[in-house]
């Protein structure tokens with residue numbers, strides 16, 4: 606039998622959400638618990654993520670304590686209050702061990718390219734928070750005005766908004782039966798990393814790295830086909846060897862003729878905004894590398910050159926080079 610053990614220091618954060626996940630009986634709810642639940646500012650957004658991620662997992666028990674300890678100011682600390690039995694949606698062995706990976710790396714490094722290829726290969730969704738933000742912008746919803754300004758200045762969207770968008774995306778995926786994920790662009794702050802750590806186990810964090818001088822050119826060269834959504838890059842990176850650094854050549858990734866006249870550039874891929882995004886990466890997101898390094902989860906990957914070379918090497922490093930679908934994923 607599978608159990609989740611609830612301690613009192615978690616109950617006032619968890620009870621409402623757990624009721625919906627695990628059909629906990631109401632005796633666990635006292636008035637203190639309920640009012641504390643409503644006082645907790647992250648309860649709606651973070652709990653939604655928690656709920657979706659937990660539902661997707663098939664391990665036999667969950668440690669909820671670490672999540673709560675990050676987000677409670679003065680948690681009660683008496684003994685355990687109960688043991689409940691979760692009604693997990695799936696016990697299929699085929700769902701076990703699903704990939705839960707994160708891609709880190711500066712703007713322009715190629716997170717989207719490699720995360721998207723890998724997601725096809727290992728059959729999990731590629732979830733890019735930048736895409737979620739852009740979808741929200743183009744939906745012209747209530748947040749779009751605020752987000753347009755933030756994105757066009759190269760700033761980070763507030764954690765709470767990004768977690769809400771991610772939680773919405775996970776809910777849609779759950780309805781489609783998705784499990785596992787490759788996250789691209791999340792977490793981008795230590796706070797986001799702590800939230801993620803509190804709700805689920807990340808197996809691996811791939812930190813893509815590229816020489817600084819290539820990043821700006823790659824961002825400025827990015828193009829998307831407005832019709833098919835295909836991503837291309839018109840920049841040709843040709844860096845000579847110097848100071849012990851090897852030469853690097855990355856040819857452009859040009860669109861097919863039928864996309865060539867429909868290319869658009871992201872509004873935040875201007876020189877000034879890209880420089881600001883790089884600065885913010887160094888300030889806010891670079892510490893996330895260390896967060897995962899000290900947990901032994903960080904895989905540093907220096908891109909050796911263009912896509913064919915880098916993809917082959919990445920597959921080798923991940924021990925996926927003999928994967929049966931390697932060729933079709935690369936196509």
Ligand SMILES: Nc1ncnc2c1ncn2[C@@H]1O[C@H](COP(=O)(O)OP(=O)(O)O)[C@@H](O)[C@H]1O
Pocket residue numbers: 711712713734735736738755756759760761762763764767789790791792793794797873882
């Ligand atoms: N995890 C996140 N936290 C805060 N803001 C985010 C996050 N992910 C995306 N964004 C917002 O969306 C913009 C575009 O993200 P993305 O497409 O990942 O860009 P980049 O090319 O800089 O990696 C970011 O500049 C930021 O404003």
